[in-house]
Amino acid sequence: MLRHLSSETFHINLAGIAVGNGLTDPVVQYQHSVDMAFNSYNVSLLDERGIEDMRKAQPVCHELILRCQKERLMCLDAMEFCFGTLEGPYYQSGRNPNDIREPCAEENVMKCSHVEHIDQYLNSPAVLEELGVDVHKSKPWRECDATVGAGFVFDEMVSSANDVKLLLDSGVRVLIYAGDGDLMCNWVENQAWVMALDWSGKTEFNSAPNRPCYLGELGCGSCTCVRELGVFSRVQLRPHGTDGSACRLLRDD
Numbered sequence: 001m002l003r004h005l006s007s008e009t010f011h012i013n014l015a016g017i018a019v020g021n022g023l024t025d026p027v028v029q030y031q032h033s034v035d036m037a038f039n040s041y042n043v044s045l046l047d048e049r050g051i052e053d054m055r056k057a058q059p060v061c062h063e064l065i066l067r068c069q070k071e072r073l074m075c076l077d078a079m080e081f082c083f084g085t086l087e088g089p090y091y092q093s094g095r096n097p098n099d100i101r102e103p104c105a106e107e108n109v110m111k112c113s114h115v116e117h118i119d120q121y122l123n124s125p126a127v128l129e130e131l132g133v134d135v136h137k138s139k140p141w142r143e144c145d146a147t148v149g150a151g152f153v154f155d156e157m158v159s160s161a162n163d164v165k166l167l168l169d170s171g172v173r174v175l176i177y178a179g180d181g182d183l184m185c186n187w188v189e190n191q192a193w194v195m196a197l198d199w200s201g202k203t204e205f206n207s208a209p210n211r212p213c214y215l216g217e218l219g220c221g222s223c224t225c226v227r228e229l230g231v232f233s234r235v236q237l238r239p240h241g242t243d244g245s246a247c248r249l250l251r252d253d
Contacts, residue, residue, distance in 0.1 A: 016173030021185045024176075025161040026065050026082075028196050029189035031058060033086035036100075036186045043100045045093040045183075057085035068157045078157040090183045097183040110144050119143060165199045180221060 023029060034054045037046045046054070064078035096102040096112040104112035121127060122141040139145075168174055176194055178187035195206055205224065213223035 025193035028193040032189035
């Protein structure tokens with residue numbers, strides 16, 4: 001896709017991209033894993049020992065991720081260590097990782113948000129037909145498929161920040177959004193990598209004020225956007241599932 005953006009013979013009509021609670025630059029993001037222990041909802045996720053253990057693990061994780069950028073064989077070690085020490089403890093806190101305001105007793109934390117209706121919708125005959133899915137050759141849709149996930153184990157810790165920079169410098173609009181009650185790739189780490197990104201509009205963007213964000217009359221969080229640049233926006237949303245805010249953002253209502 002990036003190659004085609006600079007091609008004079010092939011054009012992709014790519015107007016913009018949106019990344020929600022994404023792991024885009026692990027090099028930066030995993031340095032802020034412990035920050036969600038001190039959240040705006042005053043939800044206790046870790047005890048003092050747990051916080052101290054995470055702080056000790058962060059530099060080790062960071063070094064493994066840096067090595068992963070140059071040695072792909074190190075990426076699996078980085079993923080296993082960083083997930084086990086900097087994400088796993090949160091998932092054992094008894095809270096919904098998509099909305100820490102909610103308790104969750106599910107052994108599999110992926111079931112905390114109760115999104116079975118999404119599986120039902122995507123596996124419905126009408127949707128499968130519209131998407132052109134060959135039901136005889138394809139497995140049913142699953143929110144989290146271990147086999148599919150295993151195919152990405154060497155990619156998860158590789159930074160995609162430079163790809164975002166190339167898109168921005170080519171004039172493609174980019175929206176980065178994260179829920180302020182989400183543990184998965186939390187808003188603090190997403191803000192950190194966005195501010196660290198070295199792109200042509202960095203100075204103007206990073207000096208722009210952080211303002212309340214509204215969709216119509218609905219207050220949905222806070223955002224940073226420079227109208228003169230017109231291409232890069234960072235939005236901190238209220239938690240997962242709040243009034244369809246993310247959907248309306250993507251539609252640019």
